[in-house]
Amino acid sequence: MHTSASTLPDMDPVAALLGGPHARGAFLLRSVLRPPWSMRIADEAPLTVLTVLRGSACVVLAGDRTVPVPAGDVVLLRGPEPYTVADDPATPPQVRVGPGQVCTPVDGAPGDRMAGLGGRSWGNDAAGSTVLLTGTYPAPGAVGERLVRALPELVVVPADAGTRAVTELLATEIDRDAAGQSAVLDRLLDVLLVSALRTWAARPDAGAPGWYLAAGDPVVGPALALLHDRPAEPWTVAALATAVGVARATLARRFTDLVGEPPMSYLTGWRIALATDLLRDPGLTLTTIARRVGYASPFALSAAYKRATGVSPAVHRSTLVG
CATH class of the missing domain: 1.10.10.60 (Homeodomain-like)
Incomplete structure (x- = not known):
């Protein structure tokens, strides 16, 4: 039996694909850093969400392509190619982050050693001038992969009211240790991702999927x-x-x-x-x-x-x- 026009679904046809990448025990970390700092990311994650809460950073891709990231902006990185996040593109990496988020110090690198700072925080100085928030999707799922494949290697989404509100809430919740906290953080990461995707895809020059x-x-x-x-x-x-x-x-x-x-x-x-x-x-x-x-x-x-x-x-x- 055919569906009549009067019974067309009210569902937003984009919602299913925007809702595809569901965080399931996603890796979430707050990094507090004092220059000079640099991290080589080679975790092979299919999708990473990075935002600068305070200070600034830059992302260095293959071929030394450097993209500055001011405070408030949200960066979407499509894996699995490695990249570097640093205070300055000239700063040599002090640590290498491999698959499974295994961190290996780089011998002879300048600057203070990276270490855990308690809870879900990490960095080289608890009073550092730069604070990053990183969320990694180890496996976004096939529905989400249709969307991930449509993304460029790197997307920088300028801060707006929607993404700013979510990043502030995520920054607050990442330090809490309450029952069900992992699920709360997963859902907040999903909201941040969808907010950033929506803002990106609405830009005329985004090259959003058909x-x-x-x-x-x-x-x-x-x-x-x-x-x-x-x-x-x-x-x-x-x-x-x-x-x-x-x-x-x-x-x-x-x-x-x-x-x-x-x-x-x-x-x-x-x-x-x-x-x-x-x-x-x-x-x-x-x-x-x-x-x-x-x-x-x-x-x-x-x-x-x-x-x-x-x-x-x-x-x-x-x-x-x-």
């Missing part, structure tokens, strides 16, 4: 919302066009032009991304996952999944628990 730009279109926006909200339905282009009240050819052409791929191709990618996230839950069978994302059987899901990713759902799940 699905974000298409969300406000009167035809494609509702179609995206339907695919996001009801992936298990047996959608065809004709059924989707009927649901949003346009001709099939109109929807197909407009969707492809704005999103960058045809509706059913987009739906397949969305279903595979959802399935990948669901595979993280050991309590869900492949049959249940298949039905939730629109496949009639685990065999149909497995075939589509292997075409899209090169491995079967069972093999992918084994890598998550192995």
